[in-house]
Amino acid sequence: TMQAQWNAVDDYFCQQLVPQDAALEAALADSAAAGLPAINVAPNQGKFLNLLARIHGARRILEIGTLGGYSTIWLARALPADGGLVTLEYEPRHVEVAAANLARAGVAGQVDIIPGAAADSLQRLIDDGAPPFDLVFIDADKPNNPVYLELALRLSRPGTVIVGDNVARQGEVANPANPDPAIVGTRRFIELMGSHPRLSATAIQTVGGKGYDGFALAIVER
Numbered sequence: 001t002m003q004a005q006w007n008a009v010d011d012y013f014c015q016q017l018v019p020q021d022a023a024l025e026a027a028l029a030d031s032a033a034a035g036l037p038a039i040n041v042a043p044n045q046g047k048f049l050n051l052l053a054r055i056h057g058a059r060r061i062l063e064i065g066t067l068g069g070y071s072t073i074w075l076a077r078a079l080p081a082d083g084g085l086v087t088l089e090y091e092p093r094h095v096e097v098a099a100a101n102l103a104r105a106g107v108a109g110q111v112d113i114i115p116g117a118a119a120d121s122l123q124r125l126i127d128d129g130a131p132p133f134d135l136v137f138i139d140a141d142k143p144n145n146p147v148y149l150e151l152a153l154r155l156s157r158p159g160t161v162i163v164g165d166n167v168a169r170q171g172e173v174a175n176p177a178n179p180d181p182a183i184v185g186t187r188r189f190i191e192l193m194g195s196h197p198r199l200s201a202t203a204i205q206t207v208g209g210k211g212y213d214g215f216a217l218a219i220v221e222r
């Protein structure tokens with residue numbers, strides 16, 4: 001099957017390019033043991049985020065959707081010593097598991113996990129006058145993606161990079177008749193990225209161990 005081939009190629013790429021260390025492996029093992037869904041980014045996607053943050057020289061990173069902190073570890077490891085990451089998570093159990101995983105990975109001192117609904121946390125960051133983020137990774141509840149994009153823009157500066165995960169939705173993103181709120185939200189997200197005067201964006205379909213999916217990438221122009 002195609003999935004078997006995608007798995008084999010992802011395994012090969014990960015073996016050759018993405019050595020896992022004990023902290024990353026333990027983060028996934030403890031997330032699974034705690035009953036968290038395995039909807040974290042794949043290792044080679046985590047490394048992609050890490051490389052993107054380093055290429056961009058990101059010092060302040062915002063993540064929406066922490067889960068067990070797997071992508072958080074990849075992103076936090078891209079930060080300089082004086083950099084910081086804010087990650088937003090609704091489920092208290094996920095916050096708890098992520099906190100332990102981040103501590104074991106040695107990045108807890110650079111990461112602030114804000115519990116609660118991400119839209120509320122983003123509004124609080126705006127109200128508190130938080131300095132702009134250099135990179136934003138949007139990976140939470142997909143129906144809210146347009147809301148997260150608008151709020152993230154208020155925490156951005158020209159040059160801020162915004163990544164949105166899981167935008168292909170098994171191809172259903174191209175189906176305007178699909179009423180699934182995740183599809184509707186993803187379509188609004190893509191259309192907002194395309195039409196927003198402050199953004200220049202693209203989206204890429206992907207295959208791999210996590211199946212068929214894709215991500216959107218944007219830069220804040222002004």
Ligand code: SAM
Binds near residue numbers: 065091118119139
């Ligand atoms: N970024 C993680 C990774 O790759 O390791 C995976 C995140 S998972 C796909 C999505 C997360 O968003 C879940 O942990 C879920 O509980 C959280 N979430 C869902 N709705 C949310 C909301 N309204 N506010 C904040 N987090 C939310």
